[in-house]
Amino acid sequence: MIRQPEPAQSSDRTQAPRTVDVVVVGGGFFGCQVAALARKYADKVVVVEAADRLLTRASYHNQARVHNGYHYPRSILTALRSRVNFPKFCADFGDCVVSDFDKYYAVAREQSKVTASQFATFCQRIGAPLEPAADQVTRWFDPDRIEMVWKTREYAFDSLKLAERMNQLLAEHQVQVQLSTVAKHIEPDADGVRVQLHHALGAVETIRARWLFNCTYSSLNFVLAAAGRPPIPLKHEITEMALVAVPTELHKVGVTVMCGPFFSIMPFPPRGLHSFSHVRYTPRAAWLERDGLPYHTGLPLQVADFKVRSAFVLMQRDAARYLPLLRQLEHVDSLWELKTVLPQSEGNDSRPILFRPDGLWPRLVSVMGGKIDNIYDLPREIADLFADHRRHSDDLAH
Amino acid sequence: MTSLTDSQIPARSGARNSSTFVSVVAVLRDVAADVQAKVRQLWEILHREYDNFEIVLVDDGSRDRTLEQVKALLPTHDCLRILTLSRAFGREPAVAAGLDAAIGDVVVVVDLDTDPIDSIPELVAMCCNGSGSVVGTDPTRTGESAVQRIGATVFYWLAQRLAGIDMIRHTTGLVALSRPALGALLRIREQAYHPQVFLPYIGLELKTWAYRPTGRIKANRGLFHSLDRAIDIVVTGSLWPLRIVSWASVLAALVNAIYLIYVVLIALFKSHVAEGWTTTSLQNGAMFFMLFVVLAVLGEYVGRVLTESRRRPTFVVRDEYNSSVVVQAEQRRNVVNESR
Numbered sequence A: 001m002i003r004q005p006e007p008a009q010s011s012d013r014t015q016a017p018r019t020v021d022v023v024v025v026g027g028g029f030f031g032c033q034v035a036a037l038a039r040k041y042a043d044k045v046v047v048v049e050a051a052d053r054l055l056t057r058a059s060y061h062n063q064a065r066v067h068n069g070y071h072y073p074r075s076i077l078t079a080l081r082s083r084v085n086f087p088k089f090c091a092d093f094g095d096c097v098v099s100d101f102d103k104y105y106a107v108a109r110e111q112s113k114v115t116a117s118q119f120a121t122f123c124q125r126i127g128a129p130l131e132p133a134a135d136q137v138t139r140w141f142d143p144d145r146i147e148m149v150w151k152t153r154e155y156a157f158d159s160l161k162l163a164e165r166m167n168q169l170l171a172e173h174q175v176q177v178q179l180s181t182v183a184k185h186i187e188p189d190a191d192g193v194r195v196q197l198h199h200a201l202g203a204v205e206t207i208r209a210r211w212l213f214n215c216t217y218s219s220l221n222f223v224l225a226a227a228g229r230p231p232i233p234l235k236h237e238i239t240e241m242a243l244v245a246v247p248t249e250l251h252k253v254g255v256t257v258m259c260g261p262f263f264s265i266m267p268f269p270p271r272g273l274h275s276f277s278h279v280r281y282t283p284r285a286a287w288l289e290r291d292g293l294p295y296h297t298g299l300p301l302q303v304a305d306f307k308v309r310s311a312f313v314l315m316q317r318d319a320a321r322y323l324p325l326l327r328q329l330e331h332v333d334s335l336w337e338l339k340t341v342l343p344q345s346e347g348n349d350s351r352p353i354l355f356r357p358d359g360l361w362p363r364l365v366s367v368m369g370g371k372i373d374n375i376y377d378l379p380r381e382i383a384d385l386f387a388d389h390r391r392h393s394d395d396l397a398h
Numbered sequence B: 001m002t003s004l005t006d007s008q009i010p011a012r013s014g015a016r017n018s019s020t021f022v023s024v025v026a027v028l029r030d031v032a033a034d035v036q037a038k039v040r041q042l043w044e045i046l047h048r049e050y051d052n053f054e055i056v057l058v059d060d061g062s063r064d065r066t067l068e069q070v071k072a073l074l075p076t077h078d079c080l081r082i083l084t085l086s087r088a089f090g091r092e093p094a095v096a097a098g099l100d101a102a103i104g105d106v107v108v109v110v111d112l113d114t115d116p117i118d119s120i121p122e123l124v125a126m127c128c129n130g131s132g133s134v135v136g137t138d139p140t141r142t143g144e145s146a147v148q149r150i151g152a153t154v155f156y157w158l159a160q161r162l163a164g165i166d167m168i169r170h171t172t173g174l175v176a177l178s179r180p181a182l183g184a185l186l187r188i189r190e191q192a193y194h195p196q197v198f199l200p201y202i203g204l205e206l207k208t209w210a211y212r213p214t215g216r217i218k219a220n221r222g223l224f225h226s227l228d229r230a231i232d233i234v235v236t237g238s239l240w241p242l243r244i245v246s247w248a249s250v251l252a253a254l255v256n257a258i259y260l261i262y263v264v265l266i267a268l269f270k271s272h273v274a275e276g277w278t279t280t281s282l283q284n285g286a287m288f289f290m291l292f293v294v295l296a297v298l299g300e301y302v303g304r305v306l307t308e309s310r311r312r313p314t315f316v317v318r319d320e321y322n323s324s325v326v327v328q329a330e331q332r333r334n335v336v337n338e339s340r
């Protein structure tokens, strides 16, 4: 099913464009999910991915946390939603979920937006398991800076295994995957779109599709610009997450300090290391994309375009004040990614899914999930979309 | 420091120190006029000297445009942090807030108006060799009146001789603290922040560094303020006034007892007692005097006990703003150009 890029000589000018039902641009976790779901309603589905493998961008460059609500003391709805999704995700992707470590949440004394008692009350309200950490664990922390430490239940996913699963899923659903291919020029027409695909080896092919799903996360507006459509307001942040080797005490341990300019460290299964992020130092430059502001319309930004100097030293100095064991961290590597959030969800930490048919060309649909487990809202949206359309075309037929 | 901004950055002198992480803390209060230039200058020095540094600016409830002015630097200067306090708490609590937030191996507290910021590397070097700290002093007491100077001398003498407070003299507020010293200082969770008293108490390696500030230092502004601080330091540093007063009361009680015996003996052995008004009133006066002194001192300590036991925060941080060095427009256009 997987088509590798074709040599340059097979120019599209010689043949009529290939026609499919659905083109999904972006082979991240969301693109794969959308493609598999779309197969219920469409025969020919193609996923177009710029990289030479699936799930190499944000779906790989992240903290791999399977959210269980703890993270959102300021957005109880998001927290409750996470609580509902957590068991589903663990059941559906059990072989991709790593749970053999202890996850601790701690609340800081100064500059924290929640107090220990507020956090405990919050967890009780959302029904998230919480028990005071053992004394020997609490002793790791500086008591002058940390008010309270709890043991919680939160897991990590292995994004390499997820990628493996997505390969299988797309094969099972007979979705065609076109790797090393960038969707560059999009022309909406009467009954769908024409997409110009640029293969890494230089070949250019135009295909026609009745639907186009734009699942490109940080490149959403690049694709919209390629279709001559105005951008969706988005905030982008250059982010760095350090990959570190931890001292033995922390091998099977994850720690998150709430809720303010603090840090989080937890196992990163695909590399056998820990990922280490810091609310103050992980985001670097940030910018806003929306209509009227100059925004990026060139190639989708690659990691090399925005990678800057590592801030590991800053993260470590700060975090070691709370958890002195972190002085022994060894910096191995960093994951760089553009984090993209909807401006409206910035303040309250809610990470809603964006599902947005274009205003003028409703068959051009942009999809963005703020976190991995947000997929459970997708089936409904996609079903509605195709149902609406069917009703609409039935009306036209009569 | 990010590669994206390297183009705008002046050339670095070859030898940057990459092993020490330096934090510089400065308190800002209504300094909108020249704060930008000063922070820029500070940033340039640090950037030239260190691979890893941060500037922690604490806005102590400024009422002018200070905060706006420094926030305008965030998009172009990395490693800047701004803490705003919820109201004006005063210099000492504001410094304490900055120290609490700083993450460096060495933390330097400077006054941007009066301290020679080019000397920061020297201070850092002095403190880096050990686990200690360096305290800036100004033995000439630049810009102070004769009364204040005499007052200071008397105060230091009294504090040393009578109260036994081992204190660094003529401090300006400039300090450089290594992480261990800072840790110990922060652990003294008292309401007041007086490094000139606490650092000798902590006892880690301590050096002084004499210099002439470029102006009158703010910490010593005004006679009344100085007196206020003197009382604060004495009360913070020792139980001496309380002890003296206790002894005096014991003495007064003894005198009283003798006087009572005297009265009783007179009553027993003298037949005509038409005694003088003088002794009675003298004794009354003396006793009341004692009483009020005792009350005053007790009041001071009770107040202290109360504030300590309430554990009210010394400062409240309202917000924190951090550098967000934006990808420069030119560079973004570069990326665009490559695609055509």
Ligand SMILES: Cc1cc2nc3c(=O)[nH]c(=O)nc-3n(C[C@H](O)[C@H](O)[C@H](O)COP(=O)(O)OP(=O)(O)OC[C@H]3O[C@@H](n4cnc5c(N)ncnc54)[C@H](O)[C@@H]3O)c2cc1C
Binding pocket: A025, A026, A027, A028, A029, A030, A031, A048, A049, A050, A051, A054, A055, A056, A057, A058, A059, A060, A061, A062, A063, A064, A065, A066, A067, A181, A182, A183, A184, A215, A216, A217, A218, A219, A222, A223, A239, A240, A241, A300, A337, A338, A339, A340, A367, A368, A369, A370, A371, A372, A373
């Ligand atoms: C630092 C960070 C930490 C995070 N932590 C967590 C976490 O702990 N837990 C969690 O659940 N979520 C987390 N997230 C969020 C999560 O990573 C994203 O929500 C999720 O990965 C988005 O998946 P996606 O498929 O939409 O995007 P991606 O995986 O980025 O997929 C988009 C794909 O589109 C491709 N593409 C782009 N343009 C084109 C084009 N023109 N033609 C062809 N292909 C194109 C890209 O190559 C890419 O593969 C984090 C995100 C970041 C950045």
